[in-house]
Amino acid sequence: MSAPLPPAAALRRIAFLLERAREASYRVSAYRTAAAVVDGLGAEQLDLKIRTNTLKDLKGVGPKTAAVIVQAHKGQVPEYLASLEEAYAEQLPAADDVAAFRAALKGDLHAHSDWSDGGSPIREMAEAAIALGHEYLALTDHSPRLTVANGLSPERLEKQLDVVAALNEELAPFRILTGIECDINPDGSLDQTDELLGRLDVVVASVHSELRAPRAQMTERMLAAVANPHTDVLGHCTGRLVIGRKQRNGEQKPRPESEFDAEAVFTACVENGTAVEINSRPERLDPPRRLLSLAVELGCEFSIDTDAHAPGQLDWQYNGCERAIECGVPVERVINTRSADDLLAWTEG
Structure with a gap:
């Protein structure tokens, strides 16, 4: 017992x-x-x-x-x-081991607000993160191509940056990091202007479309995105859904993994200084254990994120910590165990 x-x-x-x-x-x-x-x-x-x-x-x-x-x-x-x-x-893993790993995390690098498909204002997301003991939270609303998620046009993202700057003055020393979950286009380019991407603290690049593309095509697409100097984190790399979830138009069924050369993609992550996300959403838990173990073996760095779309979901980091322990992820290779200054030095490097 x-x-x-x-x-x-x-x-x-x-x-x-x-x-x-x-x-x-x-x-x-x-x-x-x-x-x-x-x-x-x-x-x-x-x-x-x-x-x-x-x-x-x-x-x-x-x-x-x-x-x-x-x-x-x-x-x-x-x-x-x-x-x-x-x-x-x-x-x-033992509960105290998971709690200790979670306590090492200083923030969350993937979260959404009601500016895209989240359900709560930016301030509420930030206040929930503060209550959980975070020092920072990256605001990563969707990019414009994902219209179903109300992705941010360049103009809306510009306005959001001003809102975040004002909130940071009020909430200091807590910090909202400016960011985006940027769609990886079919050709591997990122779905936002280079100028804006260069101004953001954190860029999470994720595939949301054509998930059943042939293995070679998906591999090239992901390699191009990982090599992009603006990409900091490769988000939910397989795109799978292990359990269905409710959508406005009904129940979404589980979804299989996208097929790609994981060894090539993870090696590129190491070479380009791109972290692999350990996505903590219960319906994603991405990457699967076999791929997470491979990424550890190849020397990847990681970001344990919630992909939260509501304040309560920020507590899901425990899921990612549990999987990190199961797969032997060294805590020192998790980038969101770093202070905000050290993290930003890494993303800007």
């Missing part, structure tokens, strides 16, 4: 195990949401809520999550967690 954990850590551990069991995403979200609520309480507030039996009055805490909080607060292993550990945890 696992050792007792603090309430928030116990809730997150349950979420990890439910994800591994491919339980419904709403169940996973319930435990992550409750963990975020607990994180927002001081020790005395939490103790008062438990003593007065008012935990369930908190938005985001229900009967099941409240029971976990109470048992963990008493120094016990919650009954539900114990049952899940017994059923699913054999191959998982």
Whole structure:
């Protein structure tokens, strides 16, 4: 049986195990949401809520999550967690190892706001990152080609840079890094002007179209993008969806990996100083373990990101940390363990 954990850590551990069991995403979200609520309480507030039996009055805490909080607060292993550990945890890293890896991260380099297809204003995303203990958050809304995601035209991106500059004055010392998730065009070019890309702190380059292109064609496309001097991070490299997700027009089915020469692409990442993203979204978990292990072997650097489209999703970095441990990613090769100044020195180098 696992050792007792603090309430928030116990809730997150349950979420990890439910994800591994491919339980419904709403169940996973319930435990992550409750963990975020607990994180927002001081020790005395939490103790008062438990003593007065008012935990369930908190938005985001229900009967099941409240029971976990109470048992963990008493120094016990919650009954539900114990049952899940017994059923699913054999191959998982220890919770304290995951927590330690997560604690080394100083920020998140892939997040979206309501300027593209995210659901919340930039300020709310930043405040959520601050609450999680981040020192910075890269704002990486989509580029113009992805019209379905309300991608930013050059004019809108210009305006966003002004908004971010004003927010940074208010939120200092926390820093919103300017950025973009830039579409990799079919010819391997990036979907934004060179002038604007040169002004951004972080450029995440991702393939979102023609995902079933032939292996050779996809390889050349990705090699060109990785070699682009503006590219800092190769986003969700296979484009897979391991579980479906709800869309406005119905349920999206799982999606297989794109085919490309991973050894060639990861070697190019090493040669060009481009980090490979470990995407923490539960439906992506990209790259797959075999490719992540290959990237480690070839000497890649990494960025553990959430690809968050809502404030609560910024807590998903635990997923990426878990996979990093499983695949032997050295923490010193994760670029978002660096301070903002050191990270920007790297992206500008």
